[in-house]
Amino acid sequence: MKLKYDFLVQKTKLELARLDKLPSLNWEQQKKYNNEFLPISVEPKIRKRALDLMNNLVNLLHENGHSIKFNYSRCQIEIYGQLTEFHLRQKYFRVRVKNSYGTTHNTFEKSNKLEFLIGSSYCKTWIDKKTKSLEDYLPTIYKHIEAKSKYLAEIRKKQALGKIEREKNEAIRIEKGRIEVLEEERFLSL
Known part of the structure; x- marks a missing residue:
């Protein structure tokens, strides 16, 4: 039985096949890819596995009522209103020659391992291991993203409540100042 890909995964698969035929990408093509397609950077020999993994992730997100958004040339997972950037790429190992x-200088050698990254500045990564594949980490990845998003959503909620409280206190302070000015004017007019 052939696996049916989600629309976004299917669209990414077709675009990657098209881009494979080009000798190189210019900036406009790269920008278009980042704005419309899933962030998958692998060579064709392990692409099917990467697409299957991404399809499982997208289906897991949809089952739990979450979505994928594209903002500012970044693909992000939206959970509890919080956006988390993610990438799936082929692992390169640095080899000192x-x-x-x-x-000595460093060269980079491709491997057949996949690497899943979340976050933009402080990345958390999962890599294929000898005993555990990246597909086995999928529930762990989802739980990590969900817990992080829930924590950030609670912080944003507290910040919003603090802002409302500060605005109320500022309004009270302004009103007290206005009342004092009115009382002073009334006292001076006597």
Whole structure:
């Protein structure tokens, strides 16, 4: 039985196949890809596995009433009104190479492992292991994103309540100042 992909995953699959035929991407094409398609950066030999993983994630989000949004050239998961940026990419390993003169430099070698990242500045990552694949981490990834979003939503709620309280106190302070000015004017007019 063939797996039926979600619309967004299917659209990303077709776009990646189209981009594979191009010799290189210019800035406009990259911007268009970031604004409309899921952030998957893998070579074709492991793309099916990446698309299956992303399809499972999208289905899990839809089952729990959450969604995926595109803002400012970033693809983000929306849970409890909080946006979490995410990426799925192929893992590259840094290899230090020594030349004949004894100096070293770093090269990057592709692997067949997938890496899932969440967050924009302080990233949390999950990588394929020998004993556990990235697909097995999917419930853990979802729970982590949900817990983080719930925590941030509570903070935003407290901030909103604090703002309302400050506005009330400011209005009371302004009203007291106005009353004092009126009383002073009345006292001076006597």
